[in-house]
Amino acid sequence: MLxxxxxxxxxxxxxxxxxxxxxxFNKGETHALIGPSGSGKTTLxxxxxxxxxxxxxxxxxxxIEVSKLSEAERRGFRISRIGFVFQDFKLINxxxxxxxxxxxxxxxxxxxxxxxxxxRIKLLSEYAGIDKYLSKYPxxxxxxxxxxxxxxxxxxTQPELILADEPTGNLDPKNKKKILxxxxxxxxxxxxxxxxVTHDHELLPDFDEVIDFSKLLSEDEINLRLNKTNTEx
Amino acid sequence: xxxxxxxxFQYIWxxxxxxxxxxxxxxxxxxxxxxxxxxxxxxxVRMMDRAxxxxxxxxxxxxxxxxxxxxxxxxxxxxxxxxxxxxxxxNSLGFGYCxxxxxxxxxxxxxxxxxxxxxxxFRNISFSEGKKMASLGDCILGYNVAEELxxxxxxxxxxxxxxxxxxxxxxxxxxxxxxxxxxxNTPDDRAIFTDIKNTWxxxxxxxxxxxxxxxxxxxxxxxxxxGVVTATAKVFMYNEITDKNKDSFxxxxxxxxxxxxxxxxxxxxxxxxxxxxxxxESGEIETQAVVPQQVVRNLLNSIFRIKQIFDxxxxxxxxxxxxIFILIMTLTIRLRKDEIxxxxxxxxxxxxxxxxxxxxxxxxxxxxLAFAFIxxxxxxxxxxxxxxxxxx
Numbered sequence: 001m002l003x004x005x006x007x008x009x010x011x012x013x014x015x016x017x018x019x020x021x022x023x024x025f026n027k028g029e030t031h032a033l034i035g036p037s038g039s040g041k042t043t044l045x046x047x048x049x050x051x052x053x054x055x056x057x058x059x060x061x062x063x064i065e066v067s068k069l070s071e072a073e074r075r076g077f078r079i080s081r082i083g084f085v086f087q088d089f090k091l092i093n094x095x096x097x098x099x100x101x102x103x104x105x106x107x108x109x110x111x112x113x114x115x116x117x118x119x120r121i122k123l124l125s126e127y128a129g130i131d132k133y134l135s136k137y138p139x140x141x142x143x144x145x146x147x148x149x150x151x152x153x154x155x156x157t158q159p160e161l162i163l164a165d166e167p168t169g170n171l172d173p174k175n176k177k178k179i180l181x182x183x184x185x186x187x188x189x190x191x192x193x194x195x196x197v198t199h200d201h202e203l204l205p206d207f208d209e210v211i212d213f214s215k216l217l218s219e220d221e222i223n224l225r226l227n228k229t230n231t232e233x
Numbered sequence: 234x235x236x237x238x239x240x241x242f243q244y245i246w247x248x249x250x251x252x253x254x255x256x257x258x259x260x261x262x263x264x265x266x267x268x269x270x271x272x273x274x275x276x277x278v279r280m281m282d283r284a285x286x287x288x289x290x291x292x293x294x295x296x297x298x299x300x301x302x303x304x305x306x307x308x309x310x311x312x313x314x315x316x317x318x319x320x321x322x323x324n325s326l327g328f329g330y331c332x333x334x335x336x337x338x339x340x341x342x343x344x345x346x347x348x349x350x351x352x353x354x355f356r357n358i359s360f361s362e363g364k365k366m367a368s369l370g371d372c373i374l375g376y377n378v379a380e381e382l383x384x385x386x387x388x389x390x391x392x393x394x395x396x397x398x399x400x401x402x403x404x405x406x407x408x409x410x411x412x413x414x415x416x417x418n419t420p421d422d423r424a425i426f427t428d429i430k431n432t433w434x435x436x437x438x439x440x441x442x443x444x445x446x447x448x449x450x451x452x453x454x455x456x457x458x459x460g461v462v463t464a465t466a467k468v469f470m471y472n473e474i475t476d477k478n479k480d481s482f483x484x485x486x487x488x489x490x491x492x493x494x495x496x497x498x499x500x501x502x503x504x505x506x507x508x509x510x511x512x513x514e515s516g517e518i519e520t521q522a523v524v525p526q527q528v529v530r531n532l533l534n535s536i537f538r539i540k541q542i543f544d545x546x547x548x549x550x551x552x553x554x555x556x557i558f559i560l561i562m563t564l565t566i567r568l569r570k571d572e573i574x575x576x577x578x579x580x581x582x583x584x585x586x587x588x589x590x591x592x593x594x595x596x597x598x599x600x601x602l603a604f605a606f607i608x609x610x611x612x613x614x615x616x617x618x619x620x621x622x623x624x625x
Contacts, residue, residue, distance in 0.1 A: 072582070075581075084578055084579060090571070093247070094247030106240055107576055107579065107581035107589075108581060153579075
C-alpha cells in the first residue's frame with residue numbers, strides 16, 4: 001500500500017545520498033527501520049510524509065503519488081493520513097495535555113473541532129492512561145507520560161500511517177515497553193501501518209518487519225558514514 | 234483565525250510576566266506622549282477659560298505671573314499685599330467694581346480665600362447645599378473640599394496655624410460651614426471661601442476675647458490708662474465666633490489699611506476697561522494691573538516649548554522601543570524554532586504559523602493600546618492636580 005521505487009535524494013551542500021530501489025510497506029503491519037546514524041532513516045520518514053521531496057523516483061501511498069503533490073497538498077496529506085511521534089516528544093510547553101492532543105485541529109483548517117473530537121481525546125487519553133493529566137502542562141509530566149501525550153496527538157486524527165522517529169529513545173526500559181505496546185495495540189485494533197525508526201534491537205522481535213538500512217547501502221558508503229559518525233561523536 | 238487567536242492567547246497567558254513587562258513598556262510609550270498632550274491641551278483649555286473670564290487682576294507691583302497664579306488658582310505664592318484703601322479707590326473711579334481676595338491661609342491643606350459674596354456671583358457658582366455666609370465666622374466649601382473631607386453644612390472647619398510655633402501671629406479660627414458649592418472643575422472646587430474679615434481675624438488683625446470691663450480678676454489687666462486697657466496673656470481669646478461672643482470681636486486699626494492679596498476688577502464695559510488700563514499704564518495708579526489671559530498665554534507658551542523637546546525625546550524612545558521589540562520578537566522566533574518546526578511537520582502551513590505569531594503581536598499591541606486608552610481616559614480626571622503640581 002506504501003511503495004517506494006527508484007528513490008534518490010540528496011541534501012544540498014552535503015554528500016549525503018539516499019537511494020532505495022524498491023521498498024513496500026503493507027497496510028496494518030509494523031515496520032522497524034534500523035541502521036547506523038546518518039543512514040537516512042529519518043530522511044525516509046520525511047520523504048514519506050512529504051516534508052522533503054525526492055529528486056528522483058516515486059513514493060506512492062495507495063493511489064496518491066506523494067512526491068508529485070504540491071506543498072499544500074502534501075500538508076493536507078500529512079494532516080489527514082499521517083501521525084507523527086518524535087524521540088523528543090515535541091510537545092508545546094504552553095498548551096496543557098488536552099490542548100496538545102488537539103493541536104492538529106488547531107493548526108489546520110481542514111480539521112474541524114467538534115464534540116466527537118473532544119470525546120475522542122478523552123477516550124485516547126484513557127487508552128493511554130493519561131486521562132488524569134489532561135489539564136496539566138508538559139513540564140509537570142514524566143518522560144513516559146509526555147511520550148504518551150505525543151502518541152495521543154499522533155492518533156487523534158485517526159491516521160492510516162504512523163511515522164515514529166525513535167519514539168522510545170528517551171525512555172527507560174519499562175516505559176519503552178509500555179509505549180511500544182500502546183502503539184502496537186492501536187495499530188492492530190485500527191489496522192494502521194506503523195513505521196518506526198529505532199536503535200533498540202531488543203524491541204525488534206515485536207515488529208512484523210525489520211528493514212536494515214545498512215543493507216540498503218553499499219559497504220563503502222556504510223564505512224564512510226560510520227567513520228563520519230565516529231568522528232562527530 | 235479563531236484557532237490562531239486561541240493558540241496566541243495560550244502562549245501569552247502561559248508567559249504572563251514576560252508579556253506583562255512587554256505590554257507595560259508599550260503602554261507607557263504609547264501613553265506618555267498622548268497623555269501629556271491631553272493633559273497639556275486640557276490644562277490649556279481650563280487655564281485659558283478661567284483666565285478669559287477674569288478681565289483684570291490688580292495687585293502690588295512685582296511678578297505678574299505670581300499675581301495671576303495667586304488670584305486665579307489660590308496657589309501659595311507670597312504676594313506683597315495692597316491695602317483695602319486701594320480697593321476702595323478703584324471702586325470709587327466708577328469703571329466697575331472690585332472683588333478683593335486675601336489668600337495665604339489654609340485649613341486642612343485647602344486654601345482659605347477671603348473675599349466678598351461678589352466673588353461667587355462673578356464666577357457664577359451655585360450652591361449644592363446650604364446658603365451664603367451670613368455672619369462673621371461662616372464659610373463656604375468648594376465641592377471637592379466637602380467631598381474629600383466629608384463635610385456638610387452645619388459642620389465646622391478650623392484654619393491651620395501658619396506655623397506651629399507662631400504663638401503670636403496666626404490664630405486658628407473655627408469656622409461654621411453654611412454652604413457647599415456645586416462642582417465647577419476649577420480651583421474654586423478646592424477652596425474654602427469666607428468673608429475677608431474672617432481672614433483678617435485669622436491674621437490676628439481682629440480678635441475676640443473675654444470682656445475685661447466685666448471681669449473682676451486683676452491679673453487679666455496689665456495696664457489701664459485713660460480707658461486704654463492692656464490685657465495680660467491670661468485673657469481668654471475666642472477661637473470661634475458664636476452668637477454669644479460675636480460682639481466681642483473687633484479689629485485694631487483702620488479697615489482701609491488692612492491687607493488684600495489682590496483684587497479682581499469687573500469693568501462696566503469694554504470702554505471702561507480700556508480707560509482704566511490706560512491709567513495703570515500711565516502710572517496714574519501705582520498698583521499693577523494684568524490681563525490674566527496674556528499672562529497665562531505666556532506661561533503656556535513656555536510649557537509648549539518644553540513639550541516640543543519632550544516630543545522629540547518620546548519619538549526617539551518610541552523608535553528605540555520599536556527596535557527592541559523587533560529584536561525581542563526575532564529572538565523569540567529563533568528560540569521557538571523547534572516549536573514552529575513541529576507545527577509545520579504536523580501539518581500547519583507557514584502562513585498559519587505566521588498568523589499565530591502575528592496574532593500574539595496583535596494581542597499585545599491591542600492590550601497595550603487598551604491600557605494606554607484607559608490611562609488616557611483616567612488622566613483627564615487629574616488635570617487640576619497636573620496644573621497645580623507641574624504647571625503652576
